[in-house]
Structure formats: structure tokens, C-alpha cells
Amino acid sequence: xxxxxxxxVGRPNVGKSTFFNRLLQExxxxxxxxxxxxxxxxxGVADWNGKSFNLVDTGGFVPDSEDVFEKEIRxxxxxxxxxxxxxxxxxxxxxxxxxxxxxxxxxxRRTDKPVFLAVNKVDNxxxxxxASEFYALGFDKIFFLSSMTGSGSxxxxxxxxxxxxxxxxxKDEKEIPRIAIIGQPNVGKSSLLNxxxxxxxxxxxxxxxxxxxxxHTHYNLYGKEFILIDTAGIRRKTKVNEDLEFYSVIxxxxxxxxxxxxxxxxxxxxxxxxxxxxxxxxxxxxxxxxVVLVNKxxxxxxxxxxxxxxxxxxxxxxxxxxxxxxxxxxxxxKVRLMQAIEAALQVVENKKRKIxxxxxxxxxxxxxxxxxxxxxxxxxxxxxYATQLPTQVPSFAFFCNHPDxxxxxxxxxxxxxxxxxxxxxxxxxxxxxxxx
Numbered sequence: 049x050x051x052x053x054x055x056x057v058g059r060p061n062v063g064k065s066t067f068f069n070r071l072l073q074e075x076x077x078x079x080x081x082x083x084x085x086x087x088x089x090x091x092g093v094a095d096w097n098g099k100s101f102n103l104v105d106t107g108g109f110v111p112d113s114e115d116v117f118e119k120e121i122r123x124x125x126x127x128x129x130x131x132x133x134x135x136x137x138x139x140x141x142x143x144x145x146x147x148x149x150x151x152x153x154x155x156x157r158r159t160d161k162p163v164f165l166a167v168n169k170v171d172n173x174x175x176x177x178x179a180s181e182f183y184a185l186g187f188d189k190i191f192f193l194s195s196m197t198g199s200g201s202x203x204x205x206x207x208x209x210x211x212x213x214x215x216x217x218x219k220d221e222k223e224i225p226r227i228a229i230i231g232q233p234n235v236g237k238s239s240l241l242n243x244x245x246x247x248x249x250x251x252x253x254x255x256x257x258x259x260x261x262x263x264h265t266h267y268n269l270y271g272k273e274f275i276l277i278d279t280a281g282i283r284r285k286t287k288v289n290e291d292l293e294f295y296s297v298i299x300x301x302x303x304x305x306x307x308x309x310x311x312x313x314x315x316x317x318x319x320x321x322x323x324x325x326x327x328x329x330x331x332x333x334x335x336x337x338x339v340v341l342v343n344k345x346x347x348x349x350x351x352x353x354x355x356x357x358x359x360x361x362x363x364x365x366x367x368x369x370x371x372x373x374x375x376x377x378x379x380x381x382k383v384r385l386m387q388a389i390e391a392a393l394q395v396v397e398n399k400k401r402k403i404x405x406x407x408x409x410x411x412x413x414x415x416x417x418x419x420x421x422x423x424x425x426x427x428x429x430x431x432x433y434a435t436q437l438p439t440q441v442p443s444f445a446f447f448c449n450h451p452d453x454x455x456x457x458x459x460x461x462x463x464x465x466x467x468x469x470x471x472x473x474x475x476x477x478x479x480x481x482x483x484x
Contacts, residue, residue: 051305052212053102054094055128056137059148063168067138067195068092068105071205091301093333096205099212100334102301105131125155131298134162134211136204141179141192153185162211165190166204171197224266225396227389228277228307230300230327235315236343241265241276241377244389247412251467272389277303301302304330308399309337309392309474316344316376317359320365328366332476335441337395338372339474341388345376368460371467372474377392395474403436403470408444415465432484443478451481 071094106124107434128135137156139149148406156163167179170192180193189207193200229237245265265276310331314320331338340362348354355376363370372392377384412434421429431448435455444466448454459479466477 051102051131051302052099052134053104053302054134054136054208055104055106055132056138057106057125057128057152059146060154062138062140063195064105064138067136067166067168067193067201068103070195070198070201071096071103090249091330093330094205099209101208101212102298102305103275104128104298104301122151122155125152129156129159129161132161134164134208135159136164136166136208137187138166138168139182141167141175141182143187144178144374145181149185154185157186160179163187163189164204164207167192168195170194170200191395210362220349225274225309225393226277226307227392228303228310230310230331231313232315232321232323232327235313236379237313240311240313240341240343240377240385243379243382243385244276263396272393274389274393277307301330302337304334309339309395311339311388313341313343313390316342316348318364325365330370334478335478337392337399337474338476339388339391339395340366340372340374341378342374342376346378346381346383363440367431368478371472381475391474398441398472399442399475401442401470401472405433408436408466409433411465411469412446412462415447415462419461419474421448421454421458424450429453439478441478442472442475443480445480445482447482447484451483451484454481477480 056068058064072092091102091104093100106128125135135156137152139145143199165182165187167190170176170179170195176192182190183392191200191204191207193204195201221354229240231237244267267274267276290293312324312328312331314324328338328340342362345355358376362374366372373395375384375388375391377388379385412431416431421431423429427450429448429450431446431454434444434446435444437443446454446462459481463477463479466472
């Protein structure tokens, strides 16, 4: 996963959220006709032509009172320019060029980062003629599209994908596992970091993080070596008006990109919140190893089965992917911190696991015999064999006669069988069905 980040900027109501949703192929942001109502998740991972990139919709980061608009939007553009690798500047062909567009264009023309001007709502020939006025804004990469229908967005995505470098991994660096601490503010990320590094600061060398505000610490202690990536925390989106918010979200996403395993820290008393689930599902989508740490466990009133019941409830909320280590820790009291690190390092091992084709097919055959694939239109789906693909995230290809007829419940069944047979705890695995 490249960590290449694209920010969508533009004044309110030009269709940024609709475009964002189309690229992520799901309705994440709330789309409304009132100005400035993007109030949901503003980040995700988009895939195009085999390349992935982080996508950030900056719309939700702007307060909606008119008088501060211009100042706020300029600020928002500046942050996007600081943090992203490329910017999509969206305008609206239906309203033409406004003063606010001019003001934003003014800031964007001065950057050396790639800026793609996307003129939205171009859904007929007349609009296309009217839209040519946008050449006056002075950008050479200009695309006419309709976020509603999707026409024209392919050309823009092609241009973005060209900028994304092929995955280059420095072998030496890659050998040392990278662990990122992620989670909301005030769950105890700093305490965890300090407890892990303790007083042994002398044998810890600070490696400059590749992103500002993510601190890389090379840790070599008790026979364990890894790089810890610390982030400034992801906050819930309601407190969005501070710039810090936007910075910390982008950074946390980037820290995830750099890590092999993410330690998702939760507050025992608050339980798992929607924002935690958002972070979790993003890590799963990026194919990262995950360990869930329930912090401040020392403050909980306990009965005999507290931890067991808590874990059961957690797994219910994390489903469908809930085969993850869950540890109850106290960062301040230094309870179970070594177990947490051991769990993370084990997940790194699980993620690298390669299964021989013969072992794999033995398990698959057993699974198929125990529970046959569905019969579709009178024809039984027949899975011939499976093989592991040479990818960073454990992925398996199943060759069969009707790949499109294998439905999600059966895929889940096969995934669970693989998890039972080979230890993939804490690691998302991917199954692909191909025509034999």
C-alpha cells in the first residue's frame, strides 16, 4: 500500500462528497443539498488500475458560517497542500466560476504539487460548452465530469494513478517489523509509548518518521526488535472544526500505511465506538495486521467473567473479521504490555505465512467434502484447486467452474476453515475465485 494521498478540495456544494463516494464505491459521506453537510467519514482507500491511494474529502473540515468561509477554505486548501501528494480541485459547471473558486485557484496555482481541476456536473453537451470558461483558471490538467453519473471520472483517475509510484520496498528496512499505535485521543497512546520505552531511553534511537508528527522509534529490548510508529490520534468527526483534526486524521492514515501491524487502543470504560470501528475497518481494508488493546482495564469493576464477556461483546461489534488478538492492558500500570508486543510480533509472523499448495488443497478438499458449495441453476459449483498468491496480504485463489456463483456466506466458510487450519490470527486474508 503506497501511502499516496489525494485530497479533494473545493467550495461547498460542488459535489465533492458525491465524487468521493463514487471513488470509494460506497455511500460514506452524507450527501445533502444544504451547504456544508458533509459530516461523516471523510477518508478511505480508493483503488484504480491496480493502484491504491488514500482519499480525503476536505469538505467536512470547514465550519459553515458564511463570513469565515473564504478564510477557512483558504486554510483548508493550505492544509491539503501540506499533507497530500496531489489535489483534486472541484468546481461546478452549473454555477460557473465564483469568487471563492478564484480565491482557491489563486492558492493552488502557487504550489508545485500536482493539481487536477475537476469541473463537475458536466452532464450534457451544452454544459460542456459553458464549462470551457474554466480554462481561465489557468490549470493545465482539467477534466470535465459528472460525479452523479461517473462520466469522465475514469480519465481523471488514470491521470492520478500515473503519479503513484510502483511499490518500492527497502529490503533492509522491511525486515524489521513496524508497529503503529492507533486510536482516538485520550485512550492512552502516549502512556503506552512511554511505558514501552520506559527509562531505557538510552538504547532507543529516534528514526525520523517519514511523515511529520508520526514518530518512529527503533526498539531493541529483551531480544525483540521493531519500529514503533506513534501518531497524534484520530478524533471523532464532530470536533472537526480545529485544523489539528484534519492533520491528525491524515497522519494516522499514513502511519497505518507504514505499519505491518496496528495496535488499536480502546478505552475500557468507553468500549468500542463508531470511530474506533471506522479506524478498524480502514486497517482491515489496507490489509494490516491488527491487535486490539483494551486499555485502562485496571479501572474497571470486575466480576469473574468480566474479561470474557467484554471480549465476546467486542468480537460481535468487530464482525465479520474478528479473528484478532484482544488483550486487556493498563499502559500506566504496565500490565500485559510485553504480551501485547508479543501478540503484535506473532501477527507479523502470521502475515508472512506461506502455505504449500499441497497442504492448502488438503484443507480445502476437506472443507468442501464437509460442506459442499451451492448448486446454482441445477449446476453444482466445483472448486478444482486453490493456491496462495505472492502478495503482501495473505491471498488465495480458488479455481472453479462458476466463480461468480460463489456467494459471501460460502466464502466466509472457506476463510474460517483456512483460519482454523493455519494460524492467521490478526491478519485479514483475501480469497479470489477464478475461472478454471
